[in-house]
Amino acid sequence: MAENQVDVAKPKNKHSRLGLFLPIGLFLIAALLWSGYWFYTAHQIETRLAEQAKTLTSKGYQVAHAPFRVQGYPFRMFLQLKDVRLIAPNGKGLAVPALEAEASAFALDKWMFVATKGLTLYRGQGADQSDLGQVAVTGDALRVSVSGWTQPLQTIGLEGLNATFTPSKPEHPFVLQSAQRLEGRVTPTKDGVDTVDFIWRASGAQAHPQSLLGRLGQGQNFDMAFQGRMAQASKFRGDLNGWREAGGAVRQVQASLHVGELEVFGRSEALLLDPNLALSGPLGLEVKGTGDPFAFLLGAGLISAEYEPLARAFVGTKMTADKPVKLDFVFREGGVYVGPLRVAAAPVIR
Template identity: 30%
Template sequence: MTVPPPILRHSRKGLYTPLLIALAVLVAWTGWWFYLTHQIESGIEARAVEMRAAGWEIGHGRITTTGWPFRTRIAVAYPTVTAPDGRAVSAPSLIAEASTYNPDKWVLIAPKGLVLTRADHSKMAVRGQALRMSVSHLKARFPDLRIQLDQPVFTPHPGAEPFPILRAGQLQIEARPHLVDGAATSADVDVLFRLTDARARPGSLLDGLAVQGPVEGWIETTIAGADHLRGRAILGDLETWADAGGRFTAVRGELKAGVSTATLSSDVLTIDTNGRLQGTVALIADKPLPALAGLARSGVTGVDRAAAAGAATATALTGETSAINLPLVFRDGRTWVGPFALSPAPKLF
């Protein structure tokens, strides 16, 4: 008689072990996600308390946190940040998002546009296909900052001073620590501003220069002494920075206005006590006559049309039809081309 083999009973622990490990990882990750979001919310509130103590006004509606498990997404309804001098930024909603596993890089989006309150308390709405800002390397002395506005449209509120740009294809601003031999310096920041396919507002200074054509260009510089701007939130204290010897170095750029093109450079530009630029910019202009003639015909307040006409005539008398050296000098609060004071120098504060 044949004896049947014994029945082998396999343990089912091997089946449950992977599930238990996955469950433990999920629980730990969920705990980390809630801890991270709590830390972020606490940090936002602590920063708001510091700014209120310094004279800022911070307001907002409901704050919601979503994105579990791989994203941390904070939505703020009706945020408003007002500086002590009255300048402000507000929006119907603001969304900040980061990867849960890498919370050192954040992307901020204003899906319904922004409203900017300028120093004269006038308001301007900014809308576009996409309005976003990214901030990374938050633990560094100066984080990397990138602002990108796609198809922005600038609309002043009733009674507000018109913004010189009506709309643009894209506007970019980048700021990052200045590097020397591959290492970041302690007090300098590199800044890049780029504008593409912009249309000047009719009657503005840019409209006169562009003769109703497109405007685009870029400019880069190093902000020396940026430590005096660090920690001053959105608008910065430019006056304190200027009083401490702040200046713009290694200024380089290019501007296209209608058919006129100019490349510019300057080793250093400073700020006077009235907040206006001072210094010399080397300008190599290609076909500058249409721009100067358009400026002379413009009705912009503050522009010396007779001086612009004189500069245009002097340019025409040189007999040059292409590129010429046309240095700009900012002094005494004015912008000079040779002996001609065309307009007020750019004002920063």
């Protein structure tokens, strides 16, 4: 009799749960490491700001702000600063009632700052040692971006929309009253030398009637731009004499002004400051429009009223829309020269 063969099923191997728990475990480890990094970095930011405040205070600065904590976990570094105040020993500085600062936790080299409730500029003292007071600045957007914190020179961008400027002392007017748009940018040059390229633009702007731009604009809105390359940029910290003595200069200068039918373009290979902080260097101007160019030249202070009769022989008397007036000025020895003729005092920068 044939033996009955019974197949006994082999027990199946149980599936390992490692494949289920390993990703979860790795995720938890990564989250723990990232959390440690974030909180450590947040603490470092708070510590360094406190140390920087102490350093500035020891140098005579006024530094103040309300207590704060870094927020934004897990992917941002966000600071909400209140009652910020930073005043240099020369009396110049700013106060910001509410300042927001933000950076990606993945890229701490770039920060964006927003003054959500405007700011106040402290202007320091004038040439006669009088207090120039403050300027209240408000607008729809007042933003500054800074990148390259670990580099000797940073890239800085500035933007203001529908900005207004209100001086606390009307007897010391501020150059601008309002601007539909303000833009500025400072970028270190790629050669690694202590040099930056800069550009500043104002669109739809109104200037104070007593200021240089106000005299040029004659109550009309204007657009202007100013750009160039600054040497010895790291020395330019508000101490103009120190910057000048270190070889500071502004090169490859280009400027433009559009107001009404008037268009003005300026160029200079290099502008420097003399020991009295008066401008020194050549300036080429091209004035387009109609009428007498002296209305602009007198308003700009490039020709003084007392020198007008003599200067007309060098400049001419009329300009037309299709024939611009081209002028070459030289700032030297505290004066403005057209050829050999001194026509005004050179502007003094303070």
